[in-house]
Amino acid sequence: MRWSQYFIPTLKESPADAEILSHKLLLRAGLVRKLTGGLYTFLPLGLRALKKIENIIREEMNRAGAVEVLMPALQPPEIWQQSGRYETAKDVLYKVKDRANKEWVLGPTHEEVITTLAAGEISSYRQMPRNFYQIQVKFRDEIRPRFGLMRAKEFIMKDAYSFDATDEGAMVSYRRMYEAYARIFNRCGLKHFPVEADTGVIGGSHSHEFMVPAETGENDVVYCAACGYAANVEKATSGLPATAARDAGQGPEKFPTPGVVTIEALVKAPYNVPANRQIKTLIFIADSQPLIVLMRGDDQLNETKLMARTGATAARPATAEEIYALLGAHPGSLGAVAGTLRQPVSILADERLKGANDMTTGANEDGFHLKGVSIERDIKVTSWLDLRTVTAGEPCPKCTKPLKIQRAIEVGHVFKLGTKYSQKLNAFFLDAEGKSKPCVMGCYGIGVTRTLQAVIEQCNDKDGIIWPLAVAPFQVCITPLVVAPDSAVMQLAEKIYRELSAAGVEVILDDRDERPGVKFKDADLVGFPLRLGIGEKSLAKGEVELKPRAAALVPVKAEEAVAKIRELLSASPA
RNA sequence: CGGGACGUAGCUCAGCCUGGUAGAGCACUUGGUUUGGGACCAAGACGUCGCAGGUUCAAAUCCUGUCGUCCCGACCA
Incomplete structure (x- = not known):
């Protein structure tokens, strides 16, 4: 293929709406063009x-x-x-x-x-x-x-x-x-x-x-470098122990908490209740049925798990109005302690709360919370489920080494x-x-x-794309620095181009009458795995310049260029 | 769908606040000089300033609406 007959509209600057690097390179290297949001035309190279x-x-x-x-x-x-x-x-x-x-x-x-x-x-x-x-x-x-x-x-x-x-x-x-x-x-x-x-x-x-x-x-992926456990965070579990048991005490005790509507506020003085001693009460509407979801105060609900565990096809957080109608209190004062609920509601509790006691939770009365709550004694849990989102550093569920997130x-x-x-x-x-x-x-x-x-x-540097050989649009780009048809440089370029083509190599000949800098920049941007530079200087020594996109330039005898290229192409993993 | 930002030449953007001849760089055309990592000089062409209303003697600029784009969130095989 001859560059001048092909269509490779490269761009010096990135269009303003391209956010990530690969998107910019896709546009800059002339692989695609946007028709409108989410719809793209593939250009020849792409x-x-x-x-x-x-x-x-x-x-x-x-x-x-x-x-x-x-x-x-x-x-x-x-x-x-x-x-x-x-x-x-x-x-x-x-x-x-x-x-x-x-x-x-x-x-x-x-x-x-x-x-x-x-x-x-x-x-x-x-x-x-x-x-x-x-x-x-x-x-x-x-x-x-x-x-x-x-x-x-x-x-x-x-x-x-x-x-x-x-x-x-x-x-x-x-x-x-x-x-x-x-x-x-x-x-x-x-x-x-x-x-x-x-x-x-x-x-x-x-x-x-x-x-x-x-x-x-x-996506966030949770993985263990030690044993190879790997799961999407939507699915991942960890080996964290359940909440430590404490003295169960007499029973829930109501105390005033005016204006306190967050876990964080209850952590601070004068309440001083650590987040891991709080029960977070979330209300969801799953397939039009209200659900109470209980999480430990320092844990994050994983909605994908909620959907998966309940088999619901649609679930969303309840609105403030729905919550008030259900529980008689506003978000921030919600709880699930038996006796504070005005009607029966399914209660799903995260397994990490199993056996937890001396916990604090909302009283279903604005401005009040309950302390001394023993979850299994004081709350009628419908089902215990794994609902929490794993965070980095937690023990691997298989080998207990710390988990990482990527x-x-x-x-x-x-x-x-x-x-x-x-x-x-x-x-x-x-x-x-x-x-x-x-x-x-x-x-x-x-x-x-x-x-x-x-x-x-994954495959790029500051100059552009670095195609793996197997997916590169062309394997080789020949860059003659002089394109006059009767020049020695161009005649050699044409000869090598014919020989490589005949050998089945996917090669593009940059026959544009452009300055060398422009051709080099374009070749780097587009990212051909191999570039063969042919110029008067090196040709005077009988040499041409082989430049792998990701490695240093090697001078090669002109007559050995074709063999060398074929050798490099077949040596690389397909 | 909620919050935010932005729509000016093919691309990147200035001008808008404080209304009065529509701009720069890149790209493009022509001529010349150049020619080993995105050349230089000169001359050109390219815009209904997203669209529709409104205010005004006068709107890219102010107001309203609308469409589009991008970001955050929600959402998402």
């Missing part, structure tokens, strides 16, 4: 890198036994109603109407479609295991698209769906995808690690996310789904005994466009 990633994914999915299909992006709402996600996923669903005013949805994912396919095609255990995948555009009505391709309204995803006759079979399929994912991200040149994850609205029993460590990520970008997610979709969408088969059973499913996603940006986020 498309090439994207296709590289797609092909790595294809190769590894095929190798893992999955077969490629392509499902419609436009889907009938009926199957979404059937799965129940027309309601539970309604916030992300784009809906459109046709001229007959019939409604359609733009697919945010394809469980419904693939399960409908399986329902029609799979009727015997002999037809399984089966794994279908596609690389498709997804549409999600994101509340707030951001960071370029990281969180967009329309993005490219690889999604795969496995169908098995048994639970054990499904675990094998899951494992196989898990391993394929590790290979895919390795080949993309990404540092990554798998973590235990919450299954969310999609449902299922077993789940890992593949994370790329990056400060600009939107920001990360989620690039892949594997789920063992079970039979949730197969049952609702009638994907049943006959087993060896002739009994009808639902297929056991798994689903496996990779954010392809997000992975592209994650590579850039």
Whole structure:
């Protein structure tokens, strides 16, 4: 490819709305352009890198036994109603109407479609295991698209769906995808690690996310450097002991606390109640039912855990009005001690409060608190659950060494789904005994466009992108410093260009009549793994200059350049 | 959806407070000089100042509304 015939609109300055480095580089290196918030056009260079990633994914999915299909992006709402996600996923669903005013949805994912396919095609255990995948555009009505391709309204995803006759079979399929994912991200040149994850609205029993460590990520990952435990903070637990028992005392005692509505205020004089001796009372509305959630004063509720543990499809903090109507007090004076509640309400307590006594909590009367509360004696807890958010430094749940927290970008997610979709969408088969059973499913996603940006986020320096060879849009950039067709420099450049092209090397010839500085800066910005500089000075010595993007320049005899480049390309990990 | 900021040339931004001829740098066009890390000189082209109302003799500037963008939060396979 000749640079002058290609389209690489590089930018010296970053557009003002690009926030994170990878987003700026995406724009500056001429890989993408924004149409509007959350919607991007891929320019030739960006498309090439994207296709590289797609092909790595294809190769590894095929190798893992999955077969490629392509499902419609436009889907009938009926199957979404059937799965129940027309309601539970309604916030992300784009809906459109046709001229007959019939409604359609733009697919945010394809469980419904693939399960409908399986329902029609799979009727015997002999037809399984089966794994279908596609690389498709997804549409999600994101509340707030951001960071370029990281969180967009329309993005490219690889999604795969496995169908098995048994639970054990499904675990094998899951494992196989898990391993394929590790290979895919390795080949993309990404540092990554798998973590235990919450299954969310999609449902299922077993789940890992593949994370790329990056400060600009939107996930917090809890991990243990000693034993390898790693989990999304939405799921992570720790080995912290329950609250220390003290003398239980006589029973709750009311005391005035005018104006005190925070944990912090109660910690201070004259009250001097440490946060770990307070019970925090939170009111949630889960699937329109009020819930009391009790946490230790120094702990933070994890709403994802709350949803997961209660099975609620929607939960939100209650409003001040709802709280007053329920408990007769305002936030800051709330409690769950039996006798202070005017009506029965489910009470969920965090396990860390088990056995806690001599605690202080709100009296459900503005301006008053209760001290000397023994949680198991004085509060009718409906269920004990792990609801707290793990913080850095807590003991690992497996080996008790201190946990660490790292920001990360989620690039892949594997789920063992079970039979949730197969049952609702009638994907049943006959087993060896002739009994009808639902297929056991798994689903496996990779954010392809997000992975592209994650590579850039991880592989760069002050001058621009440093593409890993396997995903670089071009492997080599030839930079002749003189472009006059009859010059020795250009003639050599053309010759090497022809030879490399003939050898199957992906090479771009910067034939622009620009000053050397401009060409060097552009090549660094775009980040070609190898650059071959050809100028009059070194050519006078019979040499050309080989400059790996991330290493020092090496002079090479002109006639050895092609062989040297091929050697470097084949030596690097694919 | 709540809080905040910002919309001026293709890009980065000044001008707005205190109303009166719309600006700079980069990019672009032409000519010349240059030519090993984003050249220099000269001459040019490029704007309904996001949009709609209002106030005023006069609005980029003040007021109202609206749309869009970004940030924080909420929310989010």
